[in-house]
Amino acid sequence: MASLLLKDVAKSYGKVEVLKNIDLDIKTGELIVFVGPSGCGKSTLLRMIAGLESITGGEFQIDGERMNEVPPSKRGIAMVFQSYALYPHMTVYDNMSFALKIAKMPKDEIDQRVQKAANILQLGEYLERLPKALSGGQRQRVAIGRSIVRDPKVYLFDEPLSNLDAALRVDTRIEIAQLKEDMPNSTMIYVTHDQVEAMTLATRIVVLNNITHTIGQVGTPLELYEKPRNTFVAQFIGSPKMNLLSAKIVSGGPSTTIKLDHGEQVTLPIDSGDASPGDTVSFGIRPEDFVVAQEGDPVIYSGEALFSEKLGEVTVVYLKPAAPGEPSIIAKIPGIAHVKKGDALNLTGVIDKMHLFNAAGDSFLYQ
Amino acid sequence: MAAIAGTKSSLTWAVQLSTIALVLLWVFPTLGLLVSSFRTVDQINSSGWWASLTAAEQNVVFRSADPGENRVAEGADGATFVVSGNVFGEEASDTTISVWGTSSRAIDTYQAGETADLGDGETITLQANGDYEWRGNDEQLSGRGQRMFATITAPPDFTLDNYEQVLLSGDSTDGMTKAFFNTLTVTIPATIIPIVVAAFAAYALAWMDFPGRALLIAMVVALLVVPLQLALIPLLRLHLGIGIGKGYLGVWLAHTGFGLPLAIYLLRNYMVGLPKDIIENAKVDGATDFQIFTKIILPLSFPALASFAIFQFLWTWNDLLVAKVFLIDATGETTVMTNQIVELLGTRGGNWEILATAAFVSIAVPLVVFFAMQKYLVRGLLAGSVK
Numbered sequence: 001m002a003s004l005l006l007k008d009v010a011k012s013y014g015k016v017e018v019l020k021n022i023d024l025d026i027k028t029g030e031l032i033v034f035v036g037p038s039g040c041g042k043s044t045l046l047r048m049i050a051g052l053e054s055i056t057g058g059e060f061q062i063d064g065e066r067m068n069e070v071p072p073s074k075r076g077i078a079m080v081f082q083s084y085a086l087y088p089h090m091t092v093y094d095n096m097s098f099a100l101k102i103a104k105m106p107k108d109e110i111d112q113r114v115q116k117a118a119n120i121l122q123l124g125e126y127l128e129r130l131p132k133a134l135s136g137g138q139r140q141r142v143a144i145g146r147s148i149v150r151d152p153k154v155y156l157f158d159e160p161l162s163n164l165d166a167a168l169r170v171d172t173r174i175e176i177a178q179l180k181e182d183m184p185n186s187t188m189i190y191v192t193h194d195q196v197e198a199m200t201l202a203t204r205i206v207v208l209n210n211i212t213h214t215i216g217q218v219g220t221p222l223e224l225y226e227k228p229r230n231t232f233v234a235q236f237i238g239s240p241k242m243n244l245l246s247a248k249i250v251s252g253g254p255s256t257t258i259k260l261d262h263g264e265q266v267t268l269p270i271d272s273g274d275a276s277p278g279d280t281v282s283f284g285i286r287p288e289d290f291v292v293a294q295e296g297d298p299v300i301y302s303g304e305a306l307f308s309e310k311l312g313e314v315t316v317v318y319l320k321p322a323a324p325g326e327p328s329i330i331a332k333i334p335g336i337a338h339v340k341k342g343d344a345l346n347l348t349g350v351i352d353k354m355h356l357f358n359a360a361g362d363s364f365l366y367q
Numbered sequence: 368m369a370a371i372a373g374t375k376s377s378l379t380w381a382v383q384l385s386t387i388a389l390v391l392l393w394v395f396p397t398l399g400l401l402v403s404s405f406r407t408v409d410q411i412n413s414s415g416w417w418a419s420l421t422a423a424e425q426n427v428v429f430r431s432a433d434p435g436e437n438r439v440a441e442g443a444d445g446a447t448f449v450v451s452g453n454v455f456g457e458e459a460s461d462t463t464i465s466v467w468g469t470s471s472r473a474i475d476t477y478q479a480g481e482t483a484d485l486g487d488g489e490t491i492t493l494q495a496n497g498d499y500e501w502r503g504n505d506e507q508l509s510g511r512g513q514r515m516f517a518t519i520t521a522p523p524d525f526t527l528d529n530y531e532q533v534l535l536s537g538d539s540t541d542g543m544t545k546a547f548f549n550t551l552t553v554t555i556p557a558t559i560i561p562i563v564v565a566a567f568a569a570y571a572l573a574w575m576d577f578p579g580r581a582l583l584i585a586m587v588v589a590l591l592v593v594p595l596q597l598a599l600i601p602l603l604r605l606h607l608g609i610g611i612g613k614g615y616l617g618v619w620l621a622h623t624g625f626g627l628p629l630a631i632y633l634l635r636n637y638m639v640g641l642p643k644d645i646i647e648n649a650k651v652d653g654a655t656d657f658q659i660f661t662k663i664i665l666p667l668s669f670p671a672l673a674s675f676a677i678f679q680f681l682w683t684w685n686d687l688l689v690a691k692v693f694l695i696d697a698t699g700e701t702t703v704m705t706n707q708i709v710e711l712l713g714t715r716g717g718n719w720e721i722l723a724t725a726a727f728v729s730i731a732v733p734l735v736v737f738f739a740m741q742k743y744l745v746r747g748l749l750a751g752s753v754k
Contacts, residue, residue, distance in 0.1 A: 052650070073650065073653035099652035
C-alpha cells in the first residue's frame with residue numbers, strides 16, 4: 001500500500017553522471033519493471049529507492065514523504081537481492097524471522113507470519129535447514145519469503161531470477177506473477193535485463209537509456225512495443241530488434257509519404273506534425289512485420305539472404321542489401337520458409353505497424 | 368601454453384617431499400621429548416630414546432643375597448650350603464639374561480643356565496629368568512654375596528615419576544604447577560582482549576564509512592613491520608609511570624598492543640571479503656551496525672577469529688621476552704613456564720628427564736589447542752550464502 005514519486009532524481013559519482021532527470025510516479029499496486037542495457041543504472045536506481053545508494057539530486061517520496069535521507073530500514077521496503085544474500089549461518093526460519101526479531105515483534109506473531117509465508121512459498125519442510133542445504137530455486141524462495149514476512153510497503157527485486165537455470169526461471173517467474181496477484185495492493189519494483197520477464201510481469205515498464213542516462217520511456221508493455229517513443233526504446237524492446245532504414249519525407253499531413261533512400265515511396269498513416277518535405281527521417285519496421293512482396297506492393301527492402309534460422313513457427317532471415325549503403329536487416333517470415341543463401345527477396349510491410357522517427361530519433365507519434 | 372589448468376605441476380613431487388621433510392623435522396624432536404619424559408635418568412644416560420621403544424640389551428651387575436643370612440645347609444653331612452634366589456628380586460619380570468660371567472673382565476663367559484665353576488667345588492648357576500643357585504662349603508659361602516655380570520634384554524620400561532616430580536611434588540625449583548597456572552593467567556586474557564578489540568576495529572575498517580579510513584588501514588599495516596623490541600623500554604617506563612608497574616595487567620596490555628596490528632589486519636581482510644549483499648540486506652532488515660556486527664559478521668568471521676586466536680595463544684604461551692620485561696619481578700611469584708624452564712636449565716642442566724618433562728608440559732597445551740581448533744582454520748562457513 002504505497003505510492004512512490006521520483007522528482008528529477010539524479011545520481012552522480014563525483015563528476016560522472018549515471019542517472020539524471022528521472023521522473024516517475026508509481027501508484028499503489030503497480031509492478032514496475034526497470035529494464036535497460038548493461039550500465040544504464042537500473043540497479044543503481046533500485047538501490048537509491050532502497051536507500052543503499054545516496055540520491056545526489058532531486059527528491060524521492062514514499063506516500064508523499066521525502067525519503068532522501070531516511071535510512072533503508074525506515075523506508076518500509078524489502079529487497080530481494082540477485083545473490084539472495086541469505087544469512088549462511090542461520091536456518092531458513094531464522095533467516096525469515098531476522099528482521100522481525102530486530103523489530104522486537106512478539107514471538108507468536110513472528111511464528112505466525114513465518115509459517116504463513118512458508119506456506120505461500122512451499123518452504124514448510126525446509127524451515128530448519130541451513131541455506132547451503134537448499135537448491136537455487138529454494139534459496140530464491142527463502143529470499144522472497146524473507147521480504148514477505150515483513151509486509152513492506154514496497155517490494156524491490158534486483159534481478160532475482162538471473163542466477164537460476166532456464167526452466168526454473170520460467171517457473172519462478174510465474175510464481176512471482178501469482179504472488180503479485182495474491183497481493184494486489186503491494187507495490188513492486190523489479191529490475192531485470194530479460195525482456196520476457198519485463199513484458200510478462202510488468203504493469204508498466206521503465207526503459208533506461210545507457211547513453212543519455214535518462215528514462216527512455218515509461219509505459220505498459222504493449223505501449224512500448226507498439227508505440228516506442230524513440231529509436232532507443234524501439235530497438236531495445238522486441239527481439240530481434242527493430243530494423244531502421246533511412247528515408248526522406250515527400251509529403252506531410254495526417255498521413256505521411258516517404259521515399260526510402262534505397263526503395264520505393266510508402267505512405268504511412270502517421271501524422272507528419274511539423275516535419276516538412278525533404279526532412280531526413282528514420283523508418284522503423286519490426287522483423288515480424290515484414291511480408292514477402294507480391295506484384296504491385298511497394299518494395300521496402302530488397303536484398304539477398306545471408307542466413308536463415310528455421311524455428312518452426314517462424315523463420316528468421318538475415319538479409320544483406322542489394323544496393324550498397326543500406327544496412328543489413330532481419331526479417332521474420334511466418335512458418336517454415338525455404339530460403340537459401342543467396343536468394344533474392346523483395347520485402348514489403350504491414351502499413352499500420354510501421355514507425356517513423358525524426359533525425360533526433362524521436363517518434364512522430366508523440367509530437 | 369596448452370592445458371595449464373587441470374594438469375599437475377611437474378613440481379608436485381618437490382612439494383610433497385618438502386612436506387614430508389618438514390613433518391619429520393617437527394615430529395621427531397617432539398616424539399623424542401615425549402618419550403624421554405617417561406624414562407629414568409639411567410635409561411636416558413645409557414641409551415637413546417629411540418632404543419627405549421623396543422626391548423634393549425644392557426650390561427648389569429647383580430650380587431647374590433648375603434650368604435651369612437640366607438645360606439641353607441644341604442646334604443647329609445651339612446657341609447654344603449646353598450644360597451638361591453632371583454637377581455631381579457621377587458617380582459616376575461620379562462627381563463631375560465642371555466650371557467653372563469663372574470668377572471668384570473669376561474662378562475660373556477657362560478650362557479644362561481650354565482654352571483660356573485669357581486674352584487674347589489664352589490659353583491654358581493644363573494638361569495635366563497634370573498634364578499640363581501650358589502653352592503659351596505662353609506668358608507666359601509661367607510662374607511659378601513657373589514657378584515654376577517650379565518647381559519640382559521629388558522622390555523620397554525616407562526615411568527611417570529618425572530611427571531610426578533614436575534607437576535605434583537610442589538618443589539619450588541622443579542615444580543611447574545604454579546608456572547603453568549601463571550602462564551594460563553597471562554595467556555587467556557592476552558588472547559581474548561586483542562580479539563575483541565580487533566574484531567570491532569576490523570568491522571569499522573571494513574564496512575563503516577568515515578573519513579581517514581584508508582589512512583588508518585595503512586597505519587595498521589605499517590605497524591605490522593615495527594619490531595616489538597623497539598617498544599619494550601618506553602612501554603615499561605610508561606607502565607611504571609602510570610602506576611601499572613610489573614604485573615598481569617601490564618603483560619596483558621603489552622600482549623594486546625603487540626598483537627593488535629596483525630589481528631586487525633587479518634580480521635579486516637577477512638571481513639571485507641564477506642558478501643556485501645548480506646550486510647546490505649541486514650541494513651534493509653533494520654539491523655543497526657552493532658546488530659550487524661554481533662549477529663552477522665561475528666558468526667561468519669568465526670574461522671578468522673579462531674585462526675587468529677590460535678596464533679595469539681601460541682605466541683603468548685611461548686613468549687619469554689614480554690613476560691620477563693612486563694611481568695616477572697624479583698619475588699618470582701609470577702614466573703611463567705618459559706621462564707621456569709630457563710631456570711631449570713641452570714639448576715638441573717644435567718637432568719634431562721626433568722627438562723624433557725618440563726618442556727613437554729609446556730608444549731602439551733599448545734598442541735591440544737591446535738588440534739582442537741585446526742578444523743576451523745579450513746572450514747568454509749560461507750557455503751550456501753550467495754550463488
